[in-house]
Structure formats: structure tokens, C-alpha cells
Amino acid sequence: MEIFKITHFERDHGPGTFLRFRHLSTEESLAVAQRLWALLKLQGEVDAQRLVIAIWKAAKPVQDIDDAEEKFCLDDLLRRLGFSATGSVFLDWHRFDDVDEVLTEDFCRQFSDIWYPSSDDLDIVDSELRWILTVSHYGLISAIRLQ
DSSP, rough: OHHHHHHHHHHOOOOOOOOOEOOOHHHHHHHHHHHHHTTOOOOOOOOOOHHHHHHHOOOEEOOOOOOOOTTTOOOHHHHHHOOOOOOOEESSSSSSSSSEEEEEHHHHHHHHHOOOTOOEEEEEETTTTSEEEEEEEOOOOEEEOOO
8 A cells, every 4th residue: 555545544534544454465466466367267477467458458347437426435336236345355556566455344435545536547356356346547447257
């Protein structure tokens, strides 16, 4: 998680109030990428850039969603898509070399404090690898059901 996001949030809400998260090690991030590579039936050696491109190409835009609306609720979107919102999610900030794990409930509650429009392209991967949501820096939300 980028330090400035934590700093901004805690400036407004007090020290230690930012959601709890765990940054995945290089090995853990690679393991997630390898499992996704297999689920997406990609050929050859795992290549993080190709994986991210494959995810963005396979994801289908979610209609009638505007993440910029104040009433936007990620929890409602997950339910609408029939995606389980329990457990945790992996947040891929780049090419599976900067991955955080957060509780889904906490992420849904603090989505607008974590994803910054205009700067963040984010892949949200269910920790059970059942689904992926992609959120572009311009707010387009797309989804893939993996299992």
C-alpha cells in the first residue's frame, strides 16, 4: 500500500485507523500470478505483463456502474455480480510485483480511500481465485468469473 494513502487517511481519521493489510512477498505474489496464469489457460512461461493484459482483455465491463458516484458501494456490486464477498482480496497495483491482501469487508468499506481516480489501475482478485474485478484509472469497472 502506498504510504501517502495511509498518511492521508490517518491525517483525517487518526493514527492507526487505516485498514489492516498484508503486503505479499515476491514469492507469494508469483504464486498468485502462476495460479491465475493457469486458470486463464495462458501458454508458456508466466509473464506478469502478459498476465495483466490477458486479465484486462478477458474482463467484461460492468454496465450501469459509476465508481465516482458518492453512493457507489463495492459491496453492492459484488452481490449484484454474484461474487462472494467473504474472506480477503488481493490488490494488484502493477504487474503482480506489488500485491496487498486485505479483508474484503474492510476493502469495501474503505474503497474510496484506497483507489485513487486518475492514477490507479487496480486488479482486485478474490483470494480463492473465483473472480477478478479490474478498476481502471478512469473508473471503468470490469469483471471476470474464474470458477
